[in-house]
Amino acid sequence: MRYGFVVPYADSREFAELAAVGEQHGWDGIFTWEAVFGVDAWVSLAAAAMSTERIRLGTLLTPVPRVRPWDLASKVGTVERLSNGRVILGAGLGALHEGWTAFEADEGRRVRAEKLDEGLAIYDGLMKGQPFAYDGKHYSAQPTDFMLPAPPVQQPRPPVWVVGAQVVGRDRQPSLARAARWDGLLPQIISPTDRDKPTTVESLAEIVALTRAEREQAGLPWEGYDVVLEADSYGEFVTTEPKDPAAWAEAGATWWIESWWSLERGTAGLAELRRRIESGPPAAA
Numbered sequence: 001m002r003y004g005f006v007v008p009y010a011d012s013r014e015f016a017e018l019a020a021v022g023e024q025h026g027w028d029g030i031f032t033w034e035a036v037f038g039v040d041a042w043v044s045l046a047a048a049a050m051s052t053e054r055i056r057l058g059t060l061l062t063p064v065p066r067v068r069p070w071d072l073a074s075k076v077g078t079v080e081r082l083s084n085g086r087v088i089l090g091a092g093l094g095a096l097h098e099g100w101t102a103f104e105a106d107e108g109r110r111v112r113a114e115k116l117d118e119g120l121a122i123y124d125g126l127m128k129g130q131p132f133a134y135d136g137k138h139y140s141a142q143p144t145d146f147m148l149p150a151p152p153v154q155q156p157r158p159p160v161w162v163v164g165a166q167v168v169g170r171d172r173q174p175s176l177a178r179a180a181r182w183d184g185l186l187p188q189i190i191s192p193t194d195r196d197k198p199t200t201v202e203s204l205a206e207i208v209a210l211t212r213a214e215r216e217q218a219g220l221p222w223e224g225y226d227v228v229l230e231a232d233s234y235g236e237f238v239t240t241e242p243k244d245p246a247a248w249a250e251a252g253a254t255w256w257i258e259s260w261w262s263l264e265r266g267t268a269g270l271a272e273l274r275r276r277i278e279s280g281p282p283a284a285a
Contacts, residue, residue: 001245001246001248001249001253001254001255001256001283002028002029002056002254002255002256003026003027003028003029003245003255003256003257003258003281003282003283004027004028004029004030004031004056004058004255004256004257004258005022005027005029005030005031005257005258005259005260005276005277006031006032006033006060006230006257006258006259006260006261007030007031007032007273008033008260008261008263008265008269008273009263009265009269009270010032010039010044010270010273011039011044012039012040012043012044012047013047014270015030015032015039015044015045015047015048016044016047016048016050016051016052017051018030018273018274018277019048019051019052019055019057020048020051020052021274021277021278022055022277023052023053023054023055025277025278025279025280026280026281027055027277027280027281028055028056028255028281029055029056029057029058029088029255029257030048030055030056030057030058031057031058031059031060031088031090031257032044032045032058032059032060033059033060033061034059034061034062034063034067035099036066036099036100036102036103036104037099037102037103038099041059041062042075042076042078042079045057045058045059045079045083045087046078046079046082049079049082049083049086050082052083054086055086056086056087056088057079057083057086057087057088058087058088058089058090058161059088059089059090060090060186060230060257060259061090061091061092061094061161061163061186062089062090062091062092062094063092063093063094063095063100064091064092064093064094064115064116064119064120064123065093065094065107065111065112065113065115065116065119066094066100066104066115067119068119068139069118069119069120069121069122069123069126069139069141070122070126070141072089072119072123073122073123073126073127074149076089076123076127076152076158077126077127077149077152077158078149080152080153080154080158081149081150081152081153084153085152085153085154085158087154087158088158088159088160088161088184089123089158089159089160089161090161090162090186090228091116091120091160091161091162091163091182092116092162092163092186093109093112093113093116093163094112111138114137114138115138115139116178117178118134118136118137118138118139119139120160120162120182121134121136122134122136122139122141123157123160124156124157124160125141126141127151127152127156127157127158128156128157129151130143130144130145130148131143159182159183159184159226160182160183160184161179161182161183161184161185161186161226161228162178162179162182162184162185162186163175163179163186163188164176164178164179164180164185164186164187164188164207164211165187165188165189165190165195166187166188166189166190166206166207166210167190168189168190168191168192169192173210173214176207176210176211176214177214177218179211179214180211180212180214180215180218180220181218181220183224183225183226184225184226184227184228184254184255185207185208185211185225185226185227185228186228186230187204187207187208187211187227187228187229189203189207196238197229197230197238198229199238199239199240199241200240200241201242201247201248201250201251202251204227204229204248204251204252204253205251205252208227208251208252209252211227212252225254226254226255227252227253227254227255228253228254228255228257229248229253229255229256229257230257230259231248231256231257231258231259231282232258232259232260232262233258233282234260234276236260236262236263237259237260237261237262238259243282245282245283246283256281256282256283258276258282260273260276
């Protein structure tokens with residue numbers, strides 16, 4: 001099991017400082033999120049890359065449908081090379097909120113799903129190098145040799161974790177099938193009355209088994225595939241039972257990421273965030 005944490009609110013300088021603190025106290029990853037309008041996630045990750053040497057740097061998550069794929073590949077690739085190969089891209093449809101719709105209209109879930117698939121396909125192709133061509137419904141790309149960047153350190157590209165939702169009571173699981181084609185799963189469970197993250201080892205084990213079956217059907221290996229548990233050892237944002245990370249690792253989780261979204265914004269919240277980071281990962285407590 002590897003351990004990471006999400007920084008809910010911080011400017012780029014603060015984020016870089018927290019990344020260094022996390023590295024010093026045994027964490028394996030630090031994550032931010034992409035805003036439509038606000039602090040640029042990739043600038044923060046670039047700043048963290050310059051102040052650290054080991055800790056992994058990623059997004060939880062990037063709403064791929066609202067980002068042009070070549071812009072995404074440029075940003076990820078830049079931080080990937082700057083960090084000497086420590087980037088992880090967390091990808092999904094994105095959760096609609098007022099901070100999004102204040103600037104961009106909702107195109108509908110179907111269109112966002114199409115753009116997610118096409119965007120990741122172009123991201124993958126550009127990372128793997130030229131010549132690359134793509135002709136989709138929403139995006140297209142033609143081969144080019146104009147001022148090309150160096151290849152990514154991680155080959156064939158920085159890994160992609162994708163939101164995969166298990167829809168309870170349904171035989172076909174297209175969302176899990178999508179996540180299974182990439183490098184890691186950000187699991188969610190959709191029931192007739194709720195949408196949530198796995199909160200019991202049994203629910204995680206079930207979604208892991210379904211995703212593993214999808215990978216096997218696609219002819220892809222399970223070894224090296226990540227399953228990400230978004231947890232909260234303090235029990236404020238999401239409560240996981242049991243709290244022992246070893247039980248979750250046995251159920252299939254490879255990453256335990258503290259998601260402290262309930263921390264208040266401001267000086268007090270930042271101080272509490274730093275205190276929690278300095279306390280180290282839950283396994284080390």
